[in-house]
Amino acid sequence: MKRISSERKVSVLAKLLPPYNMTVAAVAQMEGISEATLYNWRNQAKTEGKPVPGAEKNSEQWPAEARLVVIVETATLSETEIAEYCRKKGLYPAQVVQWKQAFLQVPSLDDKAALKQSQKENKQ
Numbered sequence: 001m002k003r004i005s006s007e008r009k010v011s012v013l014a015k016l017l018p019p020y021n022m023t024v025a026a027v028a029q030m031e032g033i034s035e036a037t038l039y040n041w042r043n044q045a046k047t048e049g050k051p052v053p054g055a056e057k058n059s060e061q062w063p064a065e066a067r068l069v070v071i072v073e074t075a076t077l078s079e080t081e082i083a084e085y086c087r088k089k090g091l092y093p094a095q096v097v098q099w100k101q102a103f104l105q106v107p108s109l110d111d112k113a114a115l116k117q118s119q120k121e122n123k124q
Helices: 006-014 024-031 034-046 063-074 079-089 091-103 109-123
Strands: none
Touching: 006 034, 024 034, 024 109, 063 079, 063 091
């Protein structure tokens, strides 16, 4: 059994993620690595907290980075294209809309400063 460098693992796993979004089977065939090994690497990356959307069954558990990638990738797509994209990813178009709204509602720096100021006043 040959040893594969961590740099190669990272580059192979990158093919499973956006913008490539290749399947495990396709990457395994292209790289000459077994599918079981790729699934193992993907699961290890998941436990390390790295975004690996295909590894989770429940899309609500996706990390913020993965959600942001979905928002960016679907930003310029039509409704039909978004529906197709979501089918491939195991998502619902409504989830993408919800995620986008959640990202847009993140407090700005001015809001944070005002909140800090009001908390400071409340302490006094």
